[in-house]
Amino acid sequence: MGPLNGMRIIELAGIGPTPFAGMMLSDLGAEVVRVDRVGGSGSPVGSQSGPMERGKRTVAVDLKQPEGVEAVLRLVEASDGLFEGFRAGVAERLGVGPEACLARNPALVYGRMTGWGQTGPLAERAGHDINYISLAGPLAHIGRAGQTPTVPLNLIGDFGGGSVFLVLGMMAALLEVARGGDGQVVDAAMVDGAAYLLSPLYAAHAGGFWTDERGANFLDSGAYFYEVYGTADGRWLAVGAIEPQFHAEFMAGIGLATADDLPEQMDRSRWPEMKERVGAAIASRTLDEWMAVFDGTDACVSPVLSMGETPDHPHAQARDSFFDACGVRQPRPAPRFGGTPSVPAVESRPPGADTDAVLEELGYSAAEMDALRSTGVVA
Template sequence: MGTLSGIRIIEFGGIGPGPFAAMMLADHGAEVIRIERPGASFGPHALARNRKAIGVELKAPEGVEIARALCRDADGIIEGFRPGVMERLGLGPEMLLGDNPRLVYGRMTGWGQDGPLAQTPGHDINYIALAGLLDGIGAPGGPPVAPVNYLGDFGGGGMLLAFGMTSALLGVKMGAPGQVVDAAMAEGAALLASMSWGFKAAGMWQDGPGANLLSGAAPFYRTYACADGGTVAVGAIEPQFYAALVAGLGEDGAGQMDAAAWPARTARFAAIFATRARDAWIAHFTPEACVSPVLTFDEAAAHPHNVARSTFAGSAPAPAPRFAATPASPPKASQPGEWTDRVLAGLGYDEPRIAALRAAGTIG
């Protein structure tokens, strides 16, 4: 089932954004064969779901040949090594596209395949720092705050690679040749800030944490602590929503967009929100005030709206988006290496050869 049913992807095992991209493709019907090192303990968890995981040692010549054979009959691959690693293994684009000219070769890195930082190590926080995003995240007057690893690894990385893979796969279906998809987390993170760059061009952007309307400077778009230690999120931007917010707080609504008055009004709002518990405030406001509880993971999974929409499946988010005619299959846990024998049998390996490869440590 799924809109990508019939697509085969070979995933070279990694962590974070590459597996996230593969998970998205697998969630929507692609057959994803994940190549892991023998003895790997990647799964089971959400990023490993819906895979046919096999254990293959790519440092062994016969392991490389197994991977190459799989790629000859695949629609795409995903790899997340540093630039040059796949080439040194004998599995670079020149080799695999030579075998299979229709192959979409997806590459996930922090900095991209070339450039001064291409071989430099890094993590999400480094990528979003150089992309300009980190500067604006945090409380005014303090240093920027790391927003977990959502923006670089997953938004600017894995999701962008999934989009790139799907675009290139569609291109092949329309007659284009196979090609390399060079997805860099730093560039994807920069792309996520496109609207903010528009604000900057219009003279509506200030550098620094918490300095802009959507980063906490405005009293009507930020979070507030409550009496019980809980937090509410306020997003009352439009005039009618702001009117509902200030009515619920017992405040006047004059001068909503007077930025000079924002600090004082924020202080007043904060003092008022501190007088009641989080859920008491949620019950107090009308929906038009755009006030929501800041939920933990467990609370989010139990929230009535998320339950009604089946937003979560078991202990993880369910596949998204939703397709009316070709819905995604329910997520299925994937165990490390569980498909090794069946996948090799599909390549024509008989039982004695599989046993010999296992004895040599080439597969697991």
């Protein structure tokens, strides 16, 4: 099931953003074959039964042996795409770089996901999400006025700037092949993707609407109407009442709409004062009480929920947004397709579980497979 049904994509096992991209492709219907290292998974922190491993077949191959490289290249011949998350140059040294793979399959889409990209002075340097988003710009603008930049979850660089852009690029390249074009390399650098995500704010910055001062703009906690406030029971209420009509509903709900000394909504000089007044009002009631006040309104108010709470919210329940598999409650695939719905596989396979089946599909005989196992090339 899914719009990519019938396509085979090879995932050279890695950590974080790499298996996430593979999960997306699998959820979209592709057959994802993960190439693991002999002796274990490619992810030292990942679960073998979590969301990012679901629905994938897996072969365990030693890429440091020529016979292992040959096995992967034979798999390339029978696949539509391959992606890897090694540092620049590593795949080439292993013998499974773009040149070698495209020589065996000119229609292959070869996806490369790194932090710094394949070129530039940092291309071969180590890094993590925090480094990519610090250089790309987002980190400088996350946090409150006068405080250290806030370290966010690794969603912006690793998954938003990396995995999602890799999958988008590979889909575009696969469409080009389907139209009669050649295979190609897709270079998805997290530093590029994280900067690209800032495009709307670059426009606002150029026009003077957005400043470099952290926590002073209307989407970065500078505005009283786009903020998180504490409630009487120690919970948190998120407010995003930007547009005038939504702002009016919000102010009415907290009892400040009739105050005769309210400033204009966009009077930045009085935002700090209004934060105190709004904060005091919201602190007077519990979260449940506020949700009852704003029920059915367009005040753009919502509870701040944890991962342990979100699946049980009525909206998530109504949309059937989560499911349980392998003992893990996990989000359903997004987006949703009307004609070719994504149906996530519930099974996660341990590393190497499908080695024999995949090798047999590639034409290896039983004797050849026995020889590869005996020398540790596959497991």
